[in-house]
Amino acid sequence: MDKLLIIGGVAAGATAAARARRMNQDIDITILEAGPDVSFANCGLPYYIGGDIKSRSKLILQSPESFKDQYNVTVETMTEALSIDKNNKTVSTINHETGEKKDFSYDKLILSQGGKPFIPGLAGGDKSHVFSLWTLEDMDHIHTFIEEKKPETAVVVGGGFIGLEMVEALRKRDIKVSVVEMAPHVMAMMEGETAGFLQKEMEAWRIGVHTGRSVTSIEDHSVTLDNNETLNADLVLLSVGVKPTLQLAEAAGLTIGEAGGLAVNEYLETSDKNILAGGDMVEVVHTVSGHKLRIPLAGPANRQGRIAANNALAVDPSDRMKYKGAQGTSIVRIFDAVAGITGMNLKQALQAGFNAEAVAVRKDHHVSYYPGGTPVAIHLVYDKDSAQILGAQVYGENGVDKRLDVLSTAITAGMKVQDLGELDLSYAPPFGSANDPVNMAGFAAENRLTGYSPSLTAAELEPFVDGKKLALIDIRDYFTFQKGHIQGAVNLAPEKVLEELAQVARGVTILIVDEDGKTAHRVVRQLRLAGYEDSLFISGGYPGLEFFGRSGGFQFLQIPMKAPDEKSLLKNQEDPSSLEAEHDSKGTAPLDKTTALVVDVRTPMEFAGGAYPDAVNIPLDELPRRVSELGQTDREITVYCATGARSGYAARILTQQGFSNVTNGGGLMQMMAG
Numbered sequence: 001m002d003k004l005l006i007i008g009g010v011a012a013g014a015t016a017a018a019r020a021r022r023m024n025q026d027i028d029i030t031i032l033e034a035g036p037d038v039s040f041a042n043c044g045l046p047y048y049i050g051g052d053i054k055s056r057s058k059l060i061l062q063s064p065e066s067f068k069d070q071y072n073v074t075v076e077t078m079t080e081a082l083s084i085d086k087n088n089k090t091v092s093t094i095n096h097e098t099g100e101k102k103d104f105s106y107d108k109l110i111l112s113q114g115g116k117p118f119i120p121g122l123a124g125g126d127k128s129h130v131f132s133l134w135t136l137e138d139m140d141h142i143h144t145f146i147e148e149k150k151p152e153t154a155v156v157v158g159g160g161f162i163g164l165e166m167v168e169a170l171r172k173r174d175i176k177v178s179v180v181e182m183a184p185h186v187m188a189m190m191e192g193e194t195a196g197f198l199q200k201e202m203e204a205w206r207i208g209v210h211t212g213r214s215v216t217s218i219e220d221h222s223v224t225l226d227n228n229e230t231l232n233a234d235l236v237l238l239s240v241g242v243k244p245t246l247q248l249a250e251a252a253g254l255t256i257g258e259a260g261g262l263a264v265n266e267y268l269e270t271s272d273k274n275i276l277a278g279g280d281m282v283e284v285v286h287t288v289s290g291h292k293l294r295i296p297l298a299g300p301a302n303r304q305g306r307i308a309a310n311n312a313l314a315v316d317p318s319d320r321m322k323y324k325g326a327q328g329t330s331i332v333r334i335f336d337a338v339a340g341i342t343g344m345n346l347k348q349a350l351q352a353g354f355n356a357e358a359v360a361v362r363k364d365h366h367v368s369y370y371p372g373g374t375p376v377a378i379h380l381v382y383d384k385d386s387a388q389i390l391g392a393q394v395y396g397e398n399g400v401d402k403r404l405d406v407l408s409t410a411i412t413a414g415m416k417v418q419d420l421g422e423l424d425l426s427y428a429p430p431f432g433s434a435n436d437p438v439n440m441a442g443f444a445a446e447n448r449l450t451g452y453s454p455s456l457t458a459a460e461l462e463p464f465v466d467g468k469k470l471a472l473i474d475i476r477d478y479f480t481f482q483k484g485h486i487q488g489a490v491n492l493a494p495e496k497v498l499e500e501l502a503q504v505a506r507g508v509t510i511l512i513v514d515e516d517g518k519t520a521h522r523v524v525r526q527l528r529l530a531g532y533e534d535s536l537f538i539s540g541g542y543p544g545l546e547f548f549g550r551s552g553g554f555q556f557l558q559i560p561m562k563a564p565d566e567k568s569l570l571k572n573q574e575d576p577s578s579l580e581a582e583h584d585s586k587g588t589a590p591l592d593k594t595t596a597l598v599v600d601v602r603t604p605m606e607f608a609g610g611a612y613p614d615a616v617n618i619p620l621d622e623l624p625r626r627v628s629e630l631g632q633t634d635r636e637i638t639v640y641c642a643t644g645a646r647s648g649y650a651a652r653i654l655t656q657q658g659f660s661n662v663t664n665g666g667g668l669m670q671m672m673a674g
Helices: 011-023 042-049 064-071 136-149 161-172 191-203 247-251 296-311 348-352 400-412 416-419 436-452 458-465 478-483 494-503 518-529 544-551 579-586 604-608 620-625 644-658 670-674
Strands: 003-007 027-031 074-076 079-085 090-095 100-106 107-112 116-118 155-158 176-181 208-211 214-218 222-225 228-230 235-238 242-243 275-277 282-284 331-332 337-343 356-364 375-381 387-395 468-475 509-513 535-540 596-599 637-641 664-667
Touching: 003 011, 003 296, 011 027, 011 064, 011 107, 011 296, 027 620, 042 161, 064 074, 064 214, 064 620, 064 664, 079 247, 079 458, 090 282, 107 296, 116 275, 136 161, 136 282, 155 161, 155 228, 155 387, 161 176, 161 191, 161 331, 176 228, 191 208, 191 331, 191 375, 191 387, 191 458, 191 544, 275 356, 331 637, 348 375, 348 387, 348 596, 356 436, 356 544, 375 400, 375 416, 375 436, 375 544, 400 416, 400 436, 400 604, 416 436, 416 544, 458 544, 468 494, 468 637, 494 518, 509 518, 637 644, 637 670, 644 664, 664 670
Parallel strands: 003 027, 003 107, 027 074, 107 275, 155 176, 155 235, 176 208, 468 509, 509 535, 596 637, 637 664
Antiparallel strands: 079 090, 090 100, 116 242, 214 222, 222 228, 331 337, 337 387, 356 375, 375 387
16 A cells, blocks of 8 residues: 545544554655644634633644654645545545645545534524634634624523533633523433533523523524524524534445444445545444444544554454444533533433433542532443443532543443442542442442332432322431422431331332432331331432422422522632733743744743743744744744644744744754754
8 A cells, every 4th residue: 555545634534644654654644634724622622712721822733744744644734625536546626725626546545524513594694793613713713703892692502512611611701691402401412410410500600591492593683592582692603513524425425324424334444445434424333322323522533543544554454453333421511510421321221222220329529528529420321131331421520520431431341330339449538438439329220220229310200209199208407408309398307217107108108308319228228127118219319309400300390499609700710820921921032133043832831841942932822923023034943842733833924924944843852852
């Protein structure tokens, strides 16, 4: 094989190119990228808009120049692939900057064109204050609009990952935000209990949450919903989903799969064995359900790019790697609230044919006696017949990612619920507890599965109690009970439950509610040992009920929904003088404008950690407005950064500004090595 051609240069494509070069130093590798940027951190775009990421240049992972220098990979940006000739193994393209049309030949072709935001055909959807977010260019347009137009209100259409991340980003820009989601709750793939936790955090920040609603039209400063309600909107962000980019593949006659993505086999080969594919455009096997589906996430895309490159270059079929699939592990943060999911939710598990049920546990993310502990909740889905773990969701303020990754690994390993209880997880007071929430989830599932301690999740409560003769007992303390409880519940101390039930007929179902499920479990065991066999408790405690109700989950059960205490930028944002701000305020000392100059285009914080001798620091983001400080355009200038990616952009900027003697010095290590 002499030529590898890759169409699409972000996640899967960039990874494929790097992997291919590490496997073979001699072949010709070319990336065709339709946009202006290659290998950028698209997952970081909302965090730049919101101000968490201060430097735009930190989002640039590679540039065409650094790809060439480090990997000897040719990157053709602004180059759209128009058609694939499978018989002659060529791709016809057009460069949208120059208008040049050109054919590229290949021995193996990797498609990694990803997807694009789905833009609904709304009246007013083409207005100048309506945006989507997918590329650096999209991010720049939104950032510029906020800087120049100073919008006071915004509506985010779509309550998925990007939608919620942008809700936070816009609120951090001091914009009043509403989110509109057509599904019954935000994060539609998550359980109502998990979504309600996120919704409560948004309500604390006074975000308007409009679920079960859709936008019908967009006006200059407002949107109209399907119930004729009008929301103020100086800025509108459309984030209603992603559709795979398949036009090129379809025109080439490649097979499209049952889930609407490009069909690939376990080796990531398409219906043409010389064309492989990966990333958001393909459909893969869900490792738990076994069904084909699209999983547009960065992690799977990068791994698919690596495997596709390996298989494209494999000399012998036995050298090929199999892609086993993905289970959709993902996580989102909105302000202080974090939630993640792996595997299937309960509804998906039942639809896939499993005899599934779930439990919930709630426990501080580290021991309660160590300062700073906050609750973390786990919703665990498993098969009742095999005890196999099918999925999990985790939510809280701290320690969510740790538990989610453990559970993701457990699912991948094919563990059963009993195995969770035996996991030997790290423990010290600042980090966890002797029985981690993951262990506790295993215990709770085993207890329910065996009938040792039966329980119900929040989602099961309403169907369970409908028409049933029930003794509903809330064993939380009096003051907590008074703040909110299920209508009709009786408040008893745990120690008094057996005494009070002496007057109750044994045929009555007894349902116990507490704060986290722990004490309720103990009481249920006491009741069952005393002969009250029809007794059970709410898995995960009362907060799960409140979260589920907040997401609109209950139809007739009445649970008070108190407005959460207000959070705001002033109350929650510390404002220490950062090192970067300190450097920015001081600026750079006047430069000698005649001698050779070395310019470090990293951030001030990176520069302060160590720099090339006598280099001056002009961050890449500031370079366009500070070129006047550099002197004559024929001056000898060397630019460098951490890896060579940002300096490639810097060299291009200076060349475009007329500087004729500019050298890209690459990364700091390269500069120091001379």
